[in-house]
Amino acid sequence: MWQTLKQKYYLIVIRGDVMRLMGELDLSAVENRSRRRFVRRAYHSVGPNEIWHVDGYDKLKPYGIAISGCIDGFSRKIMWLKCGKSNNDPRIIAQDYMQCISEFGDFPMRLRTDCGTENGLMAALHCSLRSLHTDEFAGAKSHMYGTSTSN
Structure with a gap:
């Protein structure tokens, strides 16, 4: 504090x-x-495909393994989990997102990512896909940036 x-x-x-x-x-x-007794915060999501959380894991990069993943906040279903040489290329992350959408035939109401440069193209695609919706999270409001630890 x-x-x-x-x-x-x-x-x-x-x-x-x-x-x-x-x-x-x-x-x-x-x-x-x-006493190192940490209390986890409660997480609430309205339903499936309400919010997807996207992040990368860089700890294994020295060994040539870069991991990118997405999880549904409601069901904790892993939407994608990909290993590759890079998880910093915006085109690769956007491609994973588009493959996931085409595979499941649906996309989330909101998308949450960290502020990394690799998420910019995916965020733009998501906001474009949601631009014609009429709910409160249509267009630019459908993507939210947050800290990686909160993701």
């Missing part, structure tokens, strides 16, 4: 003060963190 205050809000505060205030505001959360 101290670092968030410093980096995001440009506030300079004493770290000990932040720790003390957090202990006063939410003692049980501080105790759980100190």
Whole structure:
């Protein structure tokens, strides 16, 4: 929290003060963190194909294995999981997305990715496909960027 205050809000505060205030505001959360008992956040999705999460895995790249995958947020169904030489090429990621759509015959209401450059073409394709829909997530609202850890 101290670092968030410093980096995001440009506030300079004493770290000990932040720790003390957090202990006063939410003692049980501080105790759980100190005992390394993490509480997972609840995730809710309306139904299948409501939101798909897309991300890549780079830890195996030194061995020549780059992984790209997509999962349905509701059912946790793996929509695609591909290994290749690169998961940084926007054309490859967009091709995986289009193959998945043609295979399943449907695409999600929303698409969530991290801010990587490899996702730009896929995001543009998705927004174009959703541009004629009339729901609240039509067009540009159908794609959302987020942190990779939240994906």
